[in-house]
Amino acid sequence: MVQREWILFFTAWGWSALQWDPQKLELYRVVLPVPGDVHTFATRYLHPGTSAQKIIGPKETVLPVIHEIRSYFAGHIILHWGGITLNLDRLSPFSRKVLALVQKIPYGHTMTYGEIAASLGVKRGARAVGRVMSQNPIPLIIPCHRVVAQNGPGGFSSYLGTERKQALLKMESENRSKKPRA
Helix, strand or coil, X not given: CCCCEEEEEEECCEEEEEEEECCCCEEEEEEEEECCCHHHHHHHHCCCCCCHHHCCCCCCCCHHHHHHHHHHHCCCCCCCCCCCEECCCCCCHHHHHHHHHHCCCCCCCXXXXXXXXXXXXXXXXXXXXXXXXXXXXXXXXXXHHHEEECCECCCCCCCCHHHHHHHXXXXXXXXXXXXXXX
């Protein structure tokens, strides 16, 4: 049986969470920050039945990831995400290929859904790429917010939707000239 633990932590943009397997040291999910109190966050945005009382505190293995996420939302350029392994086993091979490509999009840059599909050799595959983006279990570390429509931001399935996506892209654009955090 897979042992997964939730870790909640606060960022400059609100409460965020990670779900990981402490035995395999693999990350399964990231929940982007949401303002408000921790109990509401836990019951609304985490797996059904999860309560703030069941949340496990940070472990040494995921502390670097938490630190990087907090730094990102404080406006720092992050090039590496703590070195933890991402578990995407439950996704289709196509989804894993799309997410591997998206993970390489640099801070402050974007690609369109169509460009990603073309890079993978899938003609007219923009909608398929969009579906993968909407189901990305590890946003930010796999920066699906950097994937945009040809004529606008496209969708975003996180808290506040496209408003949040545009805020992330704006922050990255404004900070692009800064020196990356060591």
